[in-house]
Amino acid sequence: QVQLAESGGGLVQPGGSLRLSCVGSGTISSMYTMGWHRQAPGKQRELVARITSGSSTYYADSVKGRFTISRDNAKNTVYLQMNSLKPEDTAVYYCRANYYSSIYWGQGTQVTVSS
Numbered sequence: 054q055v056q057l058a059e060s061g062g063g064l065v066q067p068g069g070s071l072r073l074s075c076v077g078s079g080t081i082s083s084m085y086t087m088g089w090h091r092q093a094p095g096k097q098r099e100l101v102a103r104i105t106s107g108s109s110t111y112y113a114d115s116v117k118g119r120f121t122i123s124r125d126n127a128k129n130t131v132y133l134q135m136n137s138l139k140p141e142d143t144a145v146y147y148c149r150a151n152y153y154s155s156i157y158w159g160q161g162t163q164v165t166v167s168s
Contacts, residue, residue: 055079055157062162073133075148082124091144138166
C-alpha cells in the first residue's frame with residue numbers, strides 16, 4: 054500500500070506563488086509516475102502536471118510556463134511550484150501515484166486564489 058500526504062495549499066492573491074508538496078510512504082518507490090490533479094467546484098478532476106520515473110514531465114496547457122513539477126526520490130516527495138496564480142487555479146489539488154495498474158490518491162489540499 055501507498056499513502057500520499059499533500060501540504061502547502063492556502064489562500065494567495067492573484068499573481069502570487071505557492072509550492073505544494075506530496076510525501077509518499079509505504080511501498081512507494083522512484084518507479085512510480087507522480088502527478089498533480091485538481092478539482093474545482095462543479096467541475097471534473099483534471100490533470101495538471103505529471104512526472105515519470107525518468108523525470109519526463111507533462112503539463113496541461115492552462116498551466117504551462119507557470120507551474121513546475123519536480124521530484125526528490127530520496128525523500129519520496131513530489132513538488133508543484135505554482136507561480137503567477139490566477140483565480141481560475143482555485144481548486145482542491147490532489148497528488149496521484151501510479152505504477153502499472155496500481156493507483157493511489159492523496160486526500161487533497163485546497164488552493165484559493167483571490168484578492
